[in-house]
Amino acid sequence: MFRKILIIIFALVLIAVFLALNRILQYKKRHEFIKNYQVEYLSEPSERVSDGNDTFFAQLAKAAEERALHSITYDPSYFKLDYPGGDVPADKGVCTDVIIRAYRKVGIDLQVKVHEDMKKNFDAYPQIWGLRKADPNIDHRRVPNLMVFFKRHGHTLAISREPGDYQPGDIITWNLSRGVTHIGIVSTKRNDSAKRYLAVHNIGSGPKLEDVLFAWKITGHFKYN
Numbered sequence: 001m002f003r004k005i006l007i008i009i010f011a012l013v014l015i016a017v018f019l020a021l022n023r024i025l026q027y028k029k030r031h032e033f034i035k036n037y038q039v040e041y042l043s044e045p046s047e048r049v050s051d052g053n054d055t056f057f058a059q060l061a062k063a064a065e066e067r068a069l070h071s072i073t074y075d076p077s078y079f080k081l082d083y084p085g086g087d088v089p090a091d092k093g094v095c096t097d098v099i100i101r102a103y104r105k106v107g108i109d110l111q112v113k114v115h116e117d118m119k120k121n122f123d124a125y126p127q128i129w130g131l132r133k134a135d136p137n138i139d140h141r142r143v144p145n146l147m148v149f150f151k152r153h154g155h156t157l158a159i160s161r162e163p164g165d166y167q168p169g170d171i172i173t174w175n176l177s178r179g180v181t182h183i184g185i186v187s188t189k190r191n192d193s194a195k196r197y198l199a200v201h202n203i204g205s206g207p208k209l210e211d212v213l214f215a216w217k218i219t220g221h222f223k224y225n
Contacts, residue, residue: 056106056225057169063105064185064200065209067098072206083136084112095183095202096141099171102185102200108225114140114149124148143181147173147220154224163196166213166221172199173220182216 075092085104088097100110118125118134126144139145150156150171158165166172170186184201191198191211198209 057167057223058188059169060102060106060225061168061185061188061200064098064102064207065187065189066105067101067207068200068209070207072097072202074202074204074206078138081111081137083115084109086111086136088141093202093207094141096143096146098200098202098207099146099183099185100140110146110149111136111140113153114145117149117152118145121152124152143173143183146171146183147181147222150220150222150224154222157221157223159218159221161214163213166197168197169223171220171222171224172213172218173222174216175219176203176216181219184212186213 071091072093073091074094075088076094077092079088081087087101093101103110115134115136118139122134125139125148128144129142154171157170166186168186168188172184172186174182174184176182182201182203184199187198187200187209189198189209190196196211196213199212200207200209201212202208
């Protein structure tokens with residue numbers, strides 16, 4: 001009996017070690033992706049020019065601001081979603097869900113857009129999670145995938161420390177540290193000094209409208225419609 005208990009404990013320890021090593025490997029892959037992404041994809045950003053869709057981006061920004069009125073529990077769990085139009089429970093979400101829900105308010109379903117592009121161009125997306133094919137339940141809810149999608153189908157804009165370079169409706173991605181990625185939308189509201197726009201994001205306590213544009217290292221700056 002004692003020997004069986006030892007075997008069970010040993011097996012549990014091995015499983016815990018395997019899961020820990022797998023998690024470390026994922027973080028390392030994400031870190032390498034972010035580092036390489038900045039060199040490979042963001043070295044030649046587009047110039048900001050008006051494309052006649054300023055109203056669209058203002059509407060997108062306001063849709064994001066509306067998300068900040070909701071009480072959301074941060075939950076990165078894998079959910080089985082409907083397709084198309086699938087969403088996690090209304091009272092749950094992560095940073096990417098702010099983007100997804102805001103875009104749906106203006107008639108764009110990123111679940112469909114990302115899934116269709118990944119089905120046709122799977123190798124163009126980061127191979128971080130060990131998947132072999134596109135998964136409409138989770139792919140659009142991952143920041144690195146959205147970074148690649150916006151680069152492929154939107155405009156890549158300059159990364160700078162100039163507040164005026166960031167306008168309502170712009171998508172911003174950050175590296176929080178060690179390859180942990182984050183994403184938000186530039187709002188129509190400015191900070192107290194009126195020098196820069198606030199951003200809508202969810203870093204753990206639900207969607208918030210905050211002055212965080214330069215709070216972390218910016219890794220991506222996009223506009224997409």
